[in-house]
Amino acid sequence: MSNVIIVGGGPAGISAALYTVRAGLDTTIIYNGVGALAKAHAIENYYGFALPVSGEALAMSGLEQARRLGARIIQDEITGIGFDEQLTLTGAAGQYAADFVILATGSPRTAPRIPGLSEHEGKGVSYCAVCDAFFHRGKPVAVLGEGEYALHEVNTLLPVVRSVTLVTDGKTPSIQVPESVRLDTREIAAIESDDSGLRIRFTSGGILSVSGIFVAYGVAGSAELARKVGALTEGNRILVDPTMATNIPGLYAAGDCTGGMLQVAKAVYEGALAGTAVVKAARGK
Known part of the structure; x- marks a missing residue:
């Protein structure tokens, strides 16, 4: 059975996992915090919540939803990605291999403020x-x-x-x-x-x-990881096709890292696209 690793535990990553795990794919979510979402004090422009919800509460609920459905969840910091028969990820706690990888770690909001950089x-x-x-x-x-x-x-x-x-x-x-x-x-x-x-x-x-x-401040964002394996980027944006696939076979990206509107609704939509695309690709192998 094909396996998929999703890097990122925010809306895009969780949304992708909901589709892959329910389709029967061995799904692992590796995350190191939920990024910018955790800083949102109150979200009231997302469907289904009568009252505002904090970003942290929404993120934790999403992780529990994925866990309940059967996704494996690992807390680790992914620092590198390569290709050796399978896509391979390097983390602080070890290495991981997958047939498909979805990058969904978001996009850095700030750059180091160093004159001349x-x-x-x-x-x-x-x-x-x-x-x-x-x-x-x-x-x-x-x-x-x-x-x-x-x-x-x-x-x-x-x-x-x-x-x-x-x-x-x-x-x-x-x-x-x-x-x-x-x-x-x-x-x-x-x-x-x-x-x-x-x-x-x-x-x-x-x-x-x-x-x-x-x-190399902070953690490696999706764009930095994508560049390490030769995926095409434009600034901090990963270039993807309509199915959220990169130019690297088996590698997908979703959420803030693909640019555009930095909103939960957009991240969830792209995560769903990436997840369903991986399911189709896995069934076609």
């Missing part, structure tokens, strides 16, 4: 180590971040580049930093460039010169 995107600043490590082989690079996602990018870069510095921008890292990685906890003032490459200027006045900077 956006100006150097595509010019040495990258959001995907798997995609761009090759361009910095044998050279020093920096990873911006302090959690599991940053550690994943560090480990991806280490075999390729000359050295990696983990820059936490004044924060204490929540992970065990490998001995081969330099840790720099100074606050960042700006990202700059000169003829030799990029420079991170710190508020203390010091400078770190590198060939490339890899941004």
